[in-house]
Amino acid sequence: MGKTITIRPLCCGYMRVSESVPFGNDVSLKNSAHQILARDANRVVLPVYAFLIEHPQGRFLIDAGFPREMSPKGEYDSKAVSALLPKHLAQLYRPWVPRGMAVIEQLEALGLKPSDLDCVILTHFDPDHIGGLKSLKGAKRIIVAEDEYFWTCRTVYRARQPKHFYDGVPMEHYWFKGSDVGPNRWAYDVLGDGTIVLVNVPGHTDGMVSVLVTNGELLEHKHRFALLTSDAAFTPRNWREKITPGLGFDPKLQRRGLDWIAEQEKRQGCIAVLTSHDPDMKSEVITIDLA
Numbered sequence: 001m002g003k004t005i006t007i008r009p010l011c012c013g014y015m016r017v018s019e020s021v022p023f024g025n026d027v028s029l030k031n032s033a034h035q036i037l038a039r040d041a042n043r044v045v046l047p048v049y050a051f052l053i054e055h056p057q058g059r060f061l062i063d064a065g066f067p068r069e070m071s072p073k074g075e076y077d078s079k080a081v082s083a084l085l086p087k088h089l090a091q092l093y094r095p096w097v098p099r100g101m102a103v104i105e106q107l108e109a110l111g112l113k114p115s116d117l118d119c120v121i122l123t124h125f126d127p128d129h130i131g132g133l134k135s136l137k138g139a140k141r142i143i144v145a146e147d148e149y150f151w152t153c154r155t156v157y158r159a160r161q162p163k164h165f166y167d168g169v170p171m172e173h174y175w176f177k178g179s180d181v182g183p184n185r186w187a188y189d190v191l192g193d194g195t196i197v198l199v200n201v202p203g204h205t206d207g208m209v210s211v212l213v214t215n216g217e218l219l220e221h222k223h224r225f226a227l228l229t230s231d232a233a234f235t236p237r238n239w240r241e242k243i244t245p246g247l248g249f250d251p252k253l254q255r256r257g258l259d260w261i262a263e264q265e266k267r268q269g270c271i272a273v274l275t276s277h278d279p280d281m282k283s284e285v286i287t288i289d290l291a
């Protein structure tokens, strides 16, 4: 590995969700009901991305997508989905994972085993982000924010985040520290050099992070970075048109998150802002030269 960082988007399947999941513009009972009951005509197909970051200091995987078990033949399989998700989530997501697209299969295609991953970073505990976690057994580290883990005790998350996807998986919890970045200025610098910074962007969940990947340069005119928003935004439309996703717990915080993302996109040195569910995203590898 040279003195560059690469970010490889990995499309790990799809979900057919109510339009109000990405563009509900409020978190309400009406939206929640629509998300579960919507007919196909009122649903949109969204991709589910994980990201592989190759860094001179190691390989980092951001999120794990849905697992193969949810879609044994590579198609939507309501029985297989219902075996892994409670009824309301099975209806909310209607997910499938085409053959070869589960995260572990994509790593294998790149010649990688879980033990080649230095760190798996979980942005939050929703099933479309951690469903494939158990297939990554053998990764050197798996990390999640203490705030994300702690707040799984809230009723809303118990309904959203089935425990069996992470139960029994050894995981390190980290604490956010005061930071110059992020809507509430809390972040965790994974390597201590500013090149991979997990920025707390609450609103979708309490402890969710967006991932800032930078060249580590502090001088503004030399600073280069890419931002992986996770579900602070589902697509660029969220921050460009100021529409909050309808899946979350606090629309005010979601709005602050979108404002922060919009600011980042305008900053000098911004190479890309990538979400986890953008149907128009090109799966191109992004390269950042280190300072």
Ligand SMILES: [Zn+2]
Residues within 6 Å of the ligand: 126, 128, 129, 231, 276, 277
């Ligand atoms: Zn998601």
